[in-house]
Amino acid sequence: MFDLSGKVAIITGSSRGIGRSIAESMSRAGAKVVISSRKAEACDNVVAAITEAGGEAIAVPCNVADPAQLQNLVDQTVATWGRLDILVCNAAVNPYFGPMETMPEDAYDRIMNCNVKSTFLLTRMAAPLMAKGGGGNIILISSIGGNQGSNTLAIYGISKAADSSMTKSLAIEWGSRGIRANCIAPGLIKTDMSRALWENEKLLKNVEEGTPVHRIGQPEDVGGVAVFLASKAAAYITGQTIVVDGGITIKEPA
Numbered sequence: 001m002f003d004l005s006g007k008v009a010i011i012t013g014s015s016r017g018i019g020r021s022i023a024e025s026m027s028r029a030g031a032k033v034v035i036s037s038r039k040a041e042a043c044d045n046v047v048a049a050i051t052e053a054g055g056e057a058i059a060v061p062c063n064v065a066d067p068a069q070l071q072n073l074v075d076q077t078v079a080t081w082g083r084l085d086i087l088v089c090n091a092a093v094n095p096y097f098g099p100m101e102t103m104p105e106d107a108y109d110r111i112m113n114c115n116v117k118s119t120f121l122l123t124r125m126a127a128p129l130m131a132k133g134g135g136g137n138i139i140l141i142s143s144i145g146g147n148q149g150s151n152t153l154a155i156y157g158i159s160k161a162a163d164s165s166m167t168k169s170l171a172i173e174w175g176s177r178g179i180r181a182n183c184i185a186p187g188l189i190k191t192d193m194s195r196a197l198w199e200n201e202k203l204l205k206n207v208e209e210g211t212p213v214h215r216i217g218q219p220e221d222v223g224g225v226a227v228f229l230a231s232k233a234a235a236y237i238t239g240q241t242i243v244v245d246g247g248i249t250i251k252e253p254a
Contacts, residue, residue: 135178
């Protein structure tokens with residue numbers, strides 16, 4: 001039910017953190033994976049680790065804010081393995097931490113271009129190839145911040161809310177052609193991107209005490225969920241956002 005043998009998967013932002021966990025998890029499930037982030041050396045290191053573990057992987061460096069590099073990512077994948085079955089849009093940025101009132105406009109543009117426009121463009125490039133190959137899976141990585149207000153991460157949250165909305169439309173548009181689209185919304189996961197949050201001792205303590213499982217998440221907590229959504233086990237699930245947050249968003253406020 002969870003076997004991905006013979007499948008080819010692109011995972012953006014997969015040189016570290018959640019993206020790397022997803023790539024490694026899909027590789028263990030049998031998929032051939034494309035490792036992609038802006039830095040070639042970081043991608044090569046992940047490919048080496050996956051290959052050493054017995055998997056198949058290639059590195060295609062890509063800045064998702066550049067449409068030409070997005071197209072090259074898809075083209076190189078098909079040139080290498082002849083098909084594309086799974087697309088995981090994980091790459092995202094958050095260059096600003098603070099209120100909207102003082103947010104520079106260029107920071108807003110960078111977030112929306114990297115986190116929303118790139119996903120729109122990449123899914124539009126990938127979906128026709130999936131449909132031509134008989135179907136596939138699109139997985140967008142969102143955040144519980146997409147369902148919450150914030151005085152420090154507002155625009156990032158808006159970009160993540162867009163992921164959830166886009167997922168629904170992708171599922172409707174491509175469902176008749178054999179493509180499912182789903183979204184994962186992690187809570188606080190211990191990654192470099194969220195370092196400012198989990199290195200704040202007071203905030204970390206509040207999260208741990210307010211989460212039913214009494215800990216923050218690890219990247220591997222998300223990897224298995226992505227494998228599930230890409231597999232036959234989730235064959236009747238599409239257009240959904242799966243929250244992976246240890247239960248913090250369902251707990252009654254203290």
